[in-house]
Amino acid sequence: MASENPAPPDALPPTLLGLSTFLLARIGRAARAELAGQLAERGLRLWDMAVLAALVDFGPQAQRDLVRRLGIDPSDLAKVADQLGAAGYVERSRDQADRRRVSVSVTAEGRALLAELEARARAVQDEVLAPLDPAERRVLHELLLRVEHGSPEWRAPA
Amino acid sequence: MASENPAPPDALPPTLLGLSTFLLARIGRAARAELAGQLAERGLRLWDMAVLAALVDFGPQAQRDLVRRLGIDPSDLAKVADQLGAAGYVERSRDQADRRRVSVSVTAEGRALLAELEARARAVQDEVLAPLDPAERRVLHELLLRVEHGSPEWRAPA
DNA sequence: TGAATCAGTGGGTCTTCACCCACTATAGGG
DNA sequence: CCCTATAGTGGGTGAAGACCCACTGATTCA
Numbered sequence: 001m002a003s004e005n006p007a008p009p010d011a012l013p014p015t016l017l018g019l020s021t022f023l024l025a026r027i028g029r030a031a032r033a034e035l036a037g038q039l040a041e042r043g044l045r046l047w048d049m050a051v052l053a054a055l056v057d058f059g060p061q062a063q064r065d066l067v068r069r070l071g072i073d074p075s076d077l078a079k080v081a082d083q084l085g086a087a088g089y090v091e092r093s094r095d096q097a098d099r100r101r102v103s104v105s106v107t108a109e110g111r112a113l114l115a116e117l118e119a120r121a122r123a124v125q126d127e128v129l130a131p132l133d134p135a136e137r138r139v140l141h142e143l144l145l146r147v148e149h150g151s152p153e154w155r156a157p158a
Numbered sequence: 159m160a161s162e163n164p165a166p167p168d169a170l171p172p173t174l175l176g177l178s179t180f181l182l183a184r185i186g187r188a189a190r191a192e193l194a195g196q197l198a199e200r201g202l203r204l205w206d207m208a209v210l211a212a213l214v215d216f217g218p219q220a221q222r223d224l225v226r227r228l229g230i231d232p233s234d235l236a237k238v239a240d241q242l243g244a245a246g247y248v249e250r251s252r253d254q255a256d257r258r259r260v261s262v263s264v265t266a267e268g269r270a271l272l273a274e275l276e277a278r279a280r281a282v283q284d285e286v287l288a289p290l291d292p293a294e295r296r297v298l299h300e301l302l303l304r305v306e307h308g309s310p311e312w313r314a315p316a
Numbered sequence: 317t318g319a320a321t322c323a324g325t326g327g328g329t330c331t332t333c334a335c336c337c338a339c340t341a342t343a344g345g346g
Numbered sequence: 347c348c349c350t351a352t353a354g355t356g357g358g359t360g361a362a363g364a365c366c367c368a369c370t371g372a373t374t375c376a
Binding site for chain 1: 165167168169170171172173174175177178179180181182183184185186187189190193207208211212214215216223226227228272276279280282283286287288289290294295297298299301302303304305306308
């Protein structure tokens with residue numbers, strides 16, 4: 001019975017490991033931190049990626065819409081958009097129909113950047129999910145998707 | 159074809175939803191925040207729960223061991239242990255074999271508290287995982303466990 | 317018994333992140 | 347036209363979290 005593990009000195013408490021939410025938070029946090037670190041090397045933050053993704057996926061839109069969609073603070077978005085604009089990844093123009101609004105659109109450079117960031121994110125994901133084979137990863141993703149949009153009353157920052 | 163969804167204004171970008179790690183981080187973050195909020199109402203933090211869990215699961219041990227196990231900063235642990243001690247949830251005594259060490263043990267009140275905190279954590283988990291049936295939750299948990307200890311080179315705070 | 321090491325503690329710092337307020341400019345209804 | 351509401355912006359604040367340094371007391375070894 002060598003399987004009577006003598007509990008290594010760095011093993012986490014079974015009480016915590018028994019909670020799926022603990023594992024969710026722990027693993028998600030590590031993955032997020034890893035990606036954030038890689039983005040930081042290029043002077044980017046996770047919000048930059050989220051904004052680019054929203055623009056690529058849903059097309060040009062007002063900052064107001066990005067605020068709704070991503071749950072970001074309007075003031076913070078202004079800063080993100082400002083930085084992305086200065087770097088040439090997005091363009092901002094006054095909406096002629098409603099000149100209060102600033103319509104944001106992604107440039108070709110922005111699309112290229114997002115593609116590269118997504119590749120990096122997938123690389124991180126491959127590392128994190130290394131113990132799972134492709135079929136298992138699909139199952140995991142499916143379950144997470146169900147959790148995500150199966151709960152309307154969950155509010156959280158992206 | 160009513161299923162040609164017109165993309166609700168608060169839908170997240172598919173580019174992000176396609177990343178399991180994004181969902182991991184988002185869901186885990188929400189669950190963690192929810193539990194932390196409930197603990198805060200009682201003047202407790204997540205570290206308190208982690209320390210109690212380690213003591214209950216592995217028995218009395220020196221702070222040094224808790225530091226290793228939980229990856230907490232020694233100085234921070236001193237404060238947590240101090241507070242838990244003052245509230246009567248743990249007892250601290252100098253280890254007679256090595257009087258540098260402070261052996262920490264959980265009291266009956268501490269055990270009762272942990273049981274209650276775990277119940278709260280499970281309640282939060284039930285809310286979060288509501289879209290999944292019991293069998294699916296078991297699958298999810300199994301996959302997360304595999305990810306967790308299938309990756310030795312992942313370092314992250316509890 | 318001196319020197320080096322280790323456990324624990326107190327008191328900080330630094331960064332991150334969400335959040336909020338005041339202000340400008342524009343829109344639209346009465 | 348005024349009045350209210352909305353879009354965006356700049357400049358903050360405040361809390362949380364991890365981390366770090368200096369110091370005490372105890373241990374171990376030579």
